[in-house]
Amino acid sequence: xxxxxxxxxxxxxxxxxxxxxxxxxxxxxxxxxxxxxxxxxxxxxxxxxxxxxxxxxxxxxxxxxxxxxxxxxxxxxxxxxxxxxxxxxxxxxxxxxxxxxxxxxxxxxxxxxxxxxxxxxxxxxxxxxxxxxxxxxxxxxxxxxxxxxxxxxxxxxxxxxxxxxxxxxxxxxxxxxxxxxxxxxxxxxxxxxxxxxxxxxxxxxxxxxxxxxxxxxxxxxxxxxxxxxxxxxxxxxxxxxxxxxxxxxxxxxxxxxxxxxxxxxxxxxxxxxxxxxxxxxxxxxxxxxxxxxxxxxxxxxxxxxxxxxxxxxxxxxxxxxxxxxxxxxxxxxxxxxxxxxxxxxxxxxxxxxxxxxxxxxxxxxxxxxxxxxxxxxxxxxxxxxxxxxxxxxxxxxxxxxx
Amino acid sequence: xxxxxxxxxxxxxxxxxxxxxxxxxxxxxxxxxxxxxxxxxxxxxxxxxxxxxxxxxxxxxxxxxxxxxxxxxxxxxxxxxxxxxxxxxxxxxxxxxxxxxxxxxxxxxxxxxxxxxxxxxxxxxxxxxxxxxxxxxxxxxxxxxxxxxxxxxxxxxxxxxxxxxxxxxxxxxxxxxxxxxxxxxxxxxxxxxxxxxxxxxxxxxxxxxxxxxxxxxxxxxxxxxxxxxxxxxxxxxxxxxxxxxxxxxxxxxxxxxxxxxxxxxxxxxxxxxxxxxxxxxxxxxxxxxxxxxxxxxxxxxxxxxxxxxxxxxxxxxxxxxxxxxxxxxxxxxxxxxxxxxxxxxxxxxxxxxxxxxxxxxxxxxxxxxxxxxxxxxxxx
Numbered sequence: 216x217x218x219x220x221x222x223x224x225x226x227x228x229x230x231x232x233x234x235x236x237x238x239x240x241x242x243x244x245x246x247x248x249x250x251x252x253x254x255x256x257x258x259x260x261x262x263x264x265x266x267x268x269x270x271x272x273x274x275x276x277x278x279x280x281x282x283x284x285x286x287x288x289x290x291x292x293x294x295x296x297x298x299x300x301x302x303x304x305x306x307x308x309x310x311x312x313x314x315x316x317x318x319x320x321x322x323x324x325x326x327x328x329x330x331x332x333x334x335x336x337x338x339x340x341x342x343x344x345x346x347x348x349x350x351x352x353x354x355x356x357x358x359x360x361x362x363x364x365x366x367x368x369x370x371x372x373x374x375x376x377x378x379x380x381x382x383x384x385x386x387x388x389x390x391x392x393x394x395x396x397x398x399x400x401x402x403x404x405x406x407x408x409x410x411x412x413x414x415x416x417x418x419x420x421x422x423x424x425x426x427x428x429x430x431x432x433x434x435x436x437x438x439x440x441x442x443x444x445x446x447x448x449x450x451x452x453x454x455x456x457x458x459x460x461x462x463x464x465x466x467x468x469x470x471x472x473x474x475x476x477x478x479x480x481x482x483x484x485x486x487x488x489x490x491x492x493x494x495x496x497x498x499x500x501x502x503x504x505x506x507x508x509x510x511x512x513x514x515x516x517x518x519x520x521x522x523x524x525x526x527x528x529x530x531x532x533x534x535x536x537x538x539x540x541x542x543x544x545x546x547x548x549x550x551x552x553x554x555x556x557x558x559x560x561x562x563x564x565x566x567x568x569x570x571x572x573x574x575x576x577x578x579x580x581x582x583x584x585x586x587x588x589x590x591x592x593x594x595x596x597x598x599x600x601x602x603x604x605x606x607x608x609x610x611x612x613x614x615x616x617x
Numbered sequence: 618x619x620x621x622x623x624x625x626x627x628x629x630x631x632x633x634x635x636x637x638x639x640x641x642x643x644x645x646x647x648x649x650x651x652x653x654x655x656x657x658x659x660x661x662x663x664x665x666x667x668x669x670x671x672x673x674x675x676x677x678x679x680x681x682x683x684x685x686x687x688x689x690x691x692x693x694x695x696x697x698x699x700x701x702x703x704x705x706x707x708x709x710x711x712x713x714x715x716x717x718x719x720x721x722x723x724x725x726x727x728x729x730x731x732x733x734x735x736x737x738x739x740x741x742x743x744x745x746x747x748x749x750x751x752x753x754x755x756x757x758x759x760x761x762x763x764x765x766x767x768x769x770x771x772x773x774x775x776x777x778x779x780x781x782x783x784x785x786x787x788x789x790x791x792x793x794x795x796x797x798x799x800x801x802x803x804x805x806x807x808x809x810x811x812x813x814x815x816x817x818x819x820x821x822x823x824x825x826x827x828x829x830x831x832x833x834x835x836x837x838x839x840x841x842x843x844x845x846x847x848x849x850x851x852x853x854x855x856x857x858x859x860x861x862x863x864x865x866x867x868x869x870x871x872x873x874x875x876x877x878x879x880x881x882x883x884x885x886x887x888x889x890x891x892x893x894x895x896x897x898x899x900x901x902x903x904x905x906x907x908x909x910x911x912x913x914x915x916x917x918x919x920x921x922x923x924x925x926x927x928x929x930x931x932x933x934x935x936x937x938x939x940x941x942x943x944x945x946x947x948x949x950x951x952x953x954x955x956x957x958x959x960x961x962x963x964x965x966x967x968x969x970x971x972x973x974x975x976x977x978x979x980x981x982x983x984x985x986x987x988x989x990x991x992x993x994x995x996x997x
Contacts, residue, residue, distance in 0.1 A: 216619055216620060216621065216622065216623075216626075216686050216910070216913070216914065217618065217619050217914065218618060218910075218911070218914055219618060220618055221618070224618070287618070477993060480993075481993060481996075481997060492990060492993050493990060495986075498986050498989070498990060499982065499986055501989070502982060502985050502986045502989050503982065505989065506908075506930050506933060506934050506982075506985065507904065507934070509907075509908070509911070509930060510904040510905075510907040510908050510911075510934055511904065511907075512907075513907035513908070513910060513911055514903050514904060514906075514907045516618060516620075517620050517906075517907065517910075520618055520619065520620055521620070530896075530899060533896075534899065534900050534903055537896075537900060538900060538904065605893070607896075608892065608893040608896035608897070609889070609892060609893075609896075611895075611896035611899055611900075612886075612892035612893070612895055612896050613892075615868075615872050615895060615896075615899065616872055616876060616886075617872065617875055617876065617886035617887070617891075617892050617895060
């Protein structure tokens with residue numbers, strides 16, 4: 216029993232670190248570390264740089280041009296890239312639709328779509344949730360009717376993330392309304408430039424434009440854009456949902472943000488003029504979070520190393536999701552509270568690239584205070600998306616036999 | 618990175634587990650607790666034959682020379698059985714302490730006797746007013762011709778009634794700490810025994826002019842303090858593993874109760890409020906298990922700050938987890954959880970006791986905070 220990474224894993228970490236040191240653009244790095252929003256171009260550039268290094272499809276098999284990283288290597292990448300301030304990789308292409316294409320797509324579909332996912336040339340988004348179908352996904356109602364060689368799609372998707380940037384959307388659609396809800400669903404790949412698609416932003420509590428509603432009105436989709444068989448889409452969707460679990464705990468990001476929190480708690484003064492880090496209550500909150508994060512890191516590594524042996528389905532993914540989201544939400548809450556009253560001003564533009572603190576406009580605000588509240592508000596999503604934490608607890612209980 | 622036990626460690630765990638499953642059913646524990654003296658000579662002999670008391674004895678002294686991971690394997694196997702035998706007091710804590718001082722003739726001889734189960738030892742260190750402060754020792758050792766005379770008072774001496782040897786800490790004239798090997802039957806030693814909430818027994822010791830020979834003083838001139846810190850670090854890691862094993866037993870028992878207990882025409886495990894509580898118990902357990910592994914792997918780390926952070930962190934987080942899992946297991950068993958009849962209440966009391974040894978969760982959170990603040994202050 217030991218906690219040390221193998222020499223091979225350490226060499227891999229050094230390789231990742233060197234890549235990040237030499238290839239991560241400073242402008243992107245600063246935005247990430249200061250908690251600002253990234254542009255489409257930033258994300259695409261980073262995916263292209265990863266691709267040029269041979270890491271575009273990091274977890275895909277080498278037979279389709281992937282780097283075939285195992286779970287531990289993906290964990291190491293997540294940790295190092297978070298620390299260095301690299302953008303998160305947009306998951307919808309490389310981590311969601313690509314594994315489905317690799318497992319269930321035809322060779323023609325793989326050749327057509329995978330290269331552009333790896334290089335960042337095509338931006339993908341997800342069409343799962345509907346206004347009436349949140350956690351109960353199988354109740355979806357968007358319909359696709361086969362006419363000749365085309366499906367005609369009508370319906371509405373919602374909570375679509377960053378679809379305003381997307382070239383393609385993968386969608387669950389109902390192709391049979393007579394059988395059981397799960398048995399009448401198909402998995403379609405739809406060109407976002409198709410006539411009849413309308414994307415409308417949903418205004419969120421932090422003022423950002425991150426999610427959309429998407430309408431489909433008689434959108435025509437060639438039948439060759441269907442994955443696998445008709446009415447088997449639920450199987451592919453479940454595969455997708457169960458596939459990606461390595462980054463689910465977000466340990467790397469939480470470690471980075473905790474370090475930032477400590478830095479701010481050293482600068483801010485608490486009661487009696489002492490640095491906040493010396494305030495007994497605030498220090499206790501930080502320490503308690505750090506302990507939870509330490510434990511979660513080991514829990515995560517235990518899951519990864521067990522997956523090397525056997526890929527047993529268990530409550531592990533749900534535990535990582537619940538604890539990971541709770542911890543990052545709590546860190547963001549403390550970051551906001553550390554800024555004290557300087558967390559009050561609303562400065563939407565501070566989220567944007569190139570924003571600089573300006574005393575004539577922003578008063579005496581410390582620069583770091585400008586983004587902490589928006590981040591706190593935004594991260595409330597963590598315990599809601601990807602299956603709410605309450606749904607995750609249902610899953611855990613079910614796995615335990617209840 | 619490897620979270621598996623080695624083949625040898627796994628065999629140890631299985632041997633202890635299957636021996637106890639066969640020889641120490643819950644009814645036997647209840648009977649022993651009723652009898653009150655809390656010792657089953659035959660069971661102890663069986664554990665001796667399995668090599669349990671030899672685990673931490675260095676191989677030069679006839680032991681197995683094992684360390685924290687084997688101790689973790691032992692505690693994970695024995696934890697759910699709530700042994701009243703001196704496994705923790707003698708085989709882990711006292712033996713671990715003596716192993717730190719191996720090489721001194723009296724220590725080596727005692728270790729050899731402990732390894733083959735010929736003697737039982739226990740640590741008499743904490744005092745009525747020391748609470749959790751390892752350094753708060755007021756007992757005095759006065760030199761006299763050919764040896765030492767000890768005066769003082771000790772508290773919470775675990776299993777003192779069944780120990781042959783008491784390892785007593787005391788300060789000498791120069792304020793240095795030393796350890797004295799005192800036969801329990803030595804003149805001047807008075808035991809005031811009391812039962813603990815978990816069925817184990819402990820005692821206060823009144824030491825009045827207790828005579829110890831020159832060889833009976835060990836850890837001098839200045840090794841005793843470090844040896845105590847090291848032994849208690851290892852003992853805390855052992856208790857962490859025991860707590861995790863007990864939490865697992867409580868979770869299993871609770872799940873099985875929720876599957877079978879019927880109310881309103883269905884198993885109560887169908888109710889979402891109870892399902893979520895069980896999911897939270899599992900999360901506490903898995904986080905606690907991670908900290909228990911960390912404690913075992915870091916409790917002998919040469920980097921003192923890393924070692925203390927891992928141990929205090931584990932004690933703090935596992936103490937909280939133990940309270941949650943223990944309290945909720947009782948709660949979800951309803952009235953039955955309140956009874957002596959089910960093992961649930963016995964596990965709950967043992968978890969409660971474990972938290973109170975060597976500093977409860979808040980004590981260790983405070984220590985962890987101090988370590989964190991020191992690091993932050995150094996970073997400025």
